Each structure stands twice: as C-alpha cells, then as structure tokens.
Amino acid sequence: MSQTRLSDCLHCQMRGESIFAGLDPVELCTLGMEVQDIDCAAGDVLYRAGDQARYAYTLREGAVKLVKTLSNGQEVILRLLHHGDLFGFEGMHEMEHRHDAISLAPGKLCRLDLIELRRLSERLPKIRDAIFQRWQDALRDSEERVVELGAKKAEARLATFLLHWAQRYPQLRILPFPLTRQDLAAFLGLSVEHVSRLMAEFKRQELLRETRNQLEILGTQRLQEIAEAKPD
Amino acid sequence: MSQTRLSDCLHCQMRGESIFAGLDPVELCTLGMEVQDIDCAAGDVLYRAGDQARYAYTLREGAVKLVKTLSNGQEVILRLLHHGDLFGFEGMHEMEHRHDAISLAPGKLCRLDLIELRRLSERLPKIRDAIFQRWQDALRDSEERVVELGAKKAEARLATFLLHWAQRYPQLRILPFPLTRQDLAAFLGLSVEHVSRLMAEFKRQELLRETRNQLEILGTQRLQEIAEAKPD
DNA sequence: ACTCAAGATTGATCTTTATCAATGCATGCC
C-alpha cells in the first residue's frame, strides 16, 4: 500500500454512493472522523482472516476480492468488490475479520476506523441505515451465490458471473477484468482448467473477447440464455 | 395453519432467545405490539416469494425451510430454521418476500406484524440491534453455505450438514429430522439419488441411525473428518 | 388385513467436472 493521506470526503466523486450519501456538507464536516485515503497495487493484502478488525474500506477504484481459505489450502472467493463497495464492516460487530481482503488491481480506497464508525452510526441514523443497507445487499448477494452454486452448472454460473460483472460497468463496452483463471475458479467453485475451457468456448462462439486484463461482452442475449440454463 | 391466538410474550419459554430478550417485563408490556400465536402443520406455506411482506415470524417449535424456486422449477433451500430462529424479516426493508417459507413439521410460531416491528425497532435500540444481529447471523450462515457448495464434495457437505443439524439440538441424542431426501438434495445442491446413496453409506458405516423422522448421530468424530474432507 | 401412493433405494449408464501432464504464451528482467 503505497500512499496514505487524509481524504477530502467533501469533494469526493464517490460520496453519493457511499455511506455518507445523504449527509449535507455541514454534517459531513462535523463528523469528526478521519478518513484515510489509500492507494493499493494488485496483490496487496488489506487484511487477513483472523486479523483484529480495525478498519472498514470503501473501494473508490480498482477491484478487491474477499477470500476464505480452507484448512486444506483451497480458496473460495466470497465477494468481488467494485467501485463504491464497502467492505470489512463485519468488524463493526466482531473482533476479527472473517476473510482475506486482497486487491486485484491498482486501486484507491478510503479507510474508515471501525471504532469511529461505530460511534458515528450510533449518532447518525442515516449512516446506520446506510451500513445496514450494505449488510442486506451482502446477504442478498450471498443467497444468490448459494442458488448459483447449488443449482446451476458450470456454463450457466460463468455466464451469470460475466453478466453481473458487466453490470457493474454500465457505461463501458470494454470492461476492466483483473481476474486470473484461478480467481474465476475460486469464485465459481470450479477447477482452473474447466474455467479455461469454458472461456475458450465462449470466445469461439464469439460471446466475448478478451485482452490483457480487459473483457468485452459480445453476446449478452445468448449469455443470458446460457445463464438461465436454457439448452441450445 | 390451524390456530391463531394472541401470544403471551411475557411467559414465553423462548423469550430469552428472541428479539425481545433484554427487555424487562415492563417494557415488554408496553410494546403495544400484538403477537399472533400460530400452529402449523408439515407442508404449510407461511408465505411465498413475491408475496407482499406483512409478517416476520419467530419459530418456537418445529422446522421451516426457506426455498428459492428457479424458473425451471428447480428448488434450492436457502435456510433451515429451528426453534428460536427469526425469519421473514427481509420484509422490513423490502416490499416482498424473497423466498417461500414452508413448514417441515408440526410447529408453533409467533407472527409479528412488520409495520409494528419497524416502528418498534426505531423506538427501541435493543430490538433494532437484536434484529441486526439476526441479519449478520444470516449472512455468516449464507457465506458458510457458499464455501460448502463451492469447495466441498457431496460427502463432506452432507457430513457438515448433519453435524450442524445436531448442534441445534445439543441436549438430544435422538434428533427430530423432518427432511425428505428431496429437501436434503435441495439444501446440498445434489440429486435425490445421490443423497440417498450417501445416507445409506453413512448408515452402513454406522455413523448414524435413522427412523421415521428421527436421526441419531453415532460417529461425530468420523463425520467431522469427512466434513473436513480428510481422506479415509 | 389390503391397497395405494409417495417417498426411498438400487443398479446401470451417461454427463459433467476434476485431475494429471504436457505444452504454449507472454511479460519482465538481464
């Protein structure tokens, strides 16, 4: 993590999507909360499962994975975070982080002290509600994952995933795509080889195009059909 | 759903584990909230996905499954609820229920009006926090499911599940077990036949015994090993 | 007690996915 400086929330592009949305500038200035502004590189570890939970983060740029590592070394990616996402906030109610948080690409984050955040959310209902909302979203997401993993086959899971990824960049035709095959496999519950074959097959069918860390979805329609597991 | 009457929260066995734990009797009496006391039979539908969310429920006796039904008719069980569990509370923040809630066994529930519950949780931080806590638990559970489905094989998933089930009845050697093979399959992301074979195999190895709607775990130790996917 | 229906089991086979091994491809470093 290269740089740390104080963040200027007042002029942050991201504020509207953050937990501080809904506060007016005066409220924002009187928060009495220091927000650290952090740069990170691909591969940076923001925290590890079991670490004492000191901070939550808002991702402003880049992508982060939340990973659970099993005793046998196998990894599962529990969430993939994009610009605007808040994470690490399980630490508001538990002593330790539950996952590893690892950056996938050069990015920028805001680091929020959890003690201050707790205090703040007791004082300001708007902030409390905003965090609660994030919690609900995380649960809905996670349930969605259970459905995907429990009921769909590899092809459909990958298609769903790609479409969801694309939805996080509505304005872009060419998407940033910093995931390795290993990451994809850990997210989809598949082997690296299987993911590789599926991606190759999707490319052969011209449903997508891939270049160094970038992805273009060509066949949204068809991918939707595959995601719904409709045969051919 | 056979009976509906007013519930007497004050003398409820369950109160200590409910969202009303921590309120003293005076507070409890001045809640101004009517709690309906409901009996249900196996198979009763408490609500369906898409239904307008009017009530949340606390399960006092019995077992309930929360089910997501896919467009192709396939079902996935998202949560299995036991005595003390609160469910349906996603309706506090969304208009409609996200799942089907279906009773698996004769049981008793408290039905809480969501509008009153919302009002109450704004007024009483203890209740708000208790509900928030349930939300966190649900997320942790769901993440645990993602790990199971994403990383473990059938045998291990079943073993984990059985151990978790047993943990919900710490004082019992012979557990209630109202799940069909179909239910197990829908929870574990497997086919009915596969589940049947695995259960047969576990019985052959004398890890468990099963009688009509009842289950006895004989080999906790060994099941733990299987759950961790340690070979033989 | 007899029958029926629903769920459970079992076996055979097919499909999907993992695993193992070899090779290819790019990128960064010297």
Added chain:
DNA sequence: GGCATGCATTGATAAAGATCAATCTTGAGT
C-alpha cells in the same frame, strides 16, 4: 534479444455426480 517464470491452454483419463428406470418400503386410508 533471450530466457526464466507464472499463467493459460489443451488433451487424455479418471472420478464425481446426474439421470433413467425399476423396485422396494412404509404408512395412510378403507
């Protein structure tokens, strides 16, 4: 430019799990 190194691809084979079809069991209803 040349060469390690890590990631990706591809193929061959094995294992896990699904599907299909046939029975078996059991409990509810008569």
